[in-house]
Amino acid sequence: MKIMLDAGHGYNTAGKRTVDGTMREWEFNSKVAHYVNEALKGYENVSTKYAHDTTGKTDVSLTTRTNNANSWKADVYVSIHANANGNGKWDSASGIETYVYTSKPKEALALANKVQDELVKVTSRKNRGVKTADFHVLRETHMTAILCECGFMTNKEEAALLKSDSYRKKVANAIVSGLAKQYGLKKKTVTKMEDKAVNNTLYKVQVGAFSVKSNADKIAEELKKKGYSVVVTQN
Numbered sequence: 319m320k321i322m323l324d325a326g327h328g329y330n331t332a333g334k335r336t337v338d339g340t341m342r343e344w345e346f347n348s349k350v351a352h353y354v355n356e357a358l359k360g361y362e363n364v365s366t367k368y369a370h371d372t373t374g375k376t377d378v379s380l381t382t383r384t385n386n387a388n389s390w391k392a393d394v395y396v397s398i399h400a401n402a403n404g405n406g407k408w409d410s411a412s413g414i415e416t417y418v419y420t421s422k423p424k425e426a427l428a429l430a431n432k433v434q435d436e437l438v439k440v441t442s443r444k445n446r447g448v449k450t451a452d453f454h455v456l457r458e459t460h461m462t463a464i465l466c467e468c469g470f471m472t473n474k475e476e477a478a479l480l481k482s483d484s485y486r487k488k489v490a491n492a493i494v495s496g497l498a499k500q501y502g503l504k505k506k507t508v509t510k511m512e513d514k515a516v517n518n519t520l521y522k523v524q525v526g527a528f529s530v531k532s533n534a535d536k537i538a539e540e541l542k543k544k545g546y547s548v549v550v551t552q553n
């Protein structure tokens with residue numbers, strides 16, 4: 319299945335930053351999109367594309383974003399954002415909300431509910447629920463589309479969370495869990511070779527040391543029967 323990931327805005331998009339100016343919304347959105355993309359690589363039959371410019375230099379227009387999703391024939395569109403409230407001052411509004419289009423498409427609503435539940439579960443932030451809005455990316459996409467607002471840049475406590483890598487990873491994993499639940503995505507089985515490649519370290523298990531080779535071969539045979547891959551070596 320094809321999943322389009324949309325980190326809202328660009329690095330230089332006006333407004334769109336924490337009250338103290340120490341984080342652009344783009345920094346949060348794009349990092350989360352990156353982590354979602356990385357996590358989705360661990361699932362079978364999933365391909366992904368970004369709706370945004372990964373350098374952040376261009377704030378890709380909303381029309382281009384949705385046109386690209388439509389022409390690629392994405393199955394799902396996930397737009398990632400951080401919220402804001404009030405007029406440029408720290409504010410008490412907090413929590414997480416997920417949006418679907420005003421017509422409440424059935425599949426989008428089901429996906430939004432799952433993602434919203436996961437987001438609240440892993441972050442323990444206030445559950446503001448699944449809401450509807452006439453947002454361009456929800457209206458103009460020809461596929462299931464949701465938009466996640468993952469915390470408020472205008473809330474001091476949440477701004478600090480939005481800046482942290484651990485929070486960004488939690489949010490990304492929650493989005494992936496929601497997608498996996500909705501579409502029954504299966505994790506790829508990690509083979510031992512991949513395991514070795516990832517860690518770049520090889521751990522050996524020694525069962526015994528024998529002065530007579532036939533004794534070593536005998537143990538090796540027993541282990542092979544049990545399904546272990548065995549090598550007899552000589553020191």
Ligand SMILES: [Zn+2]
Nearest residue numbers: 326343399400
């Ligand atoms: Zn936004």
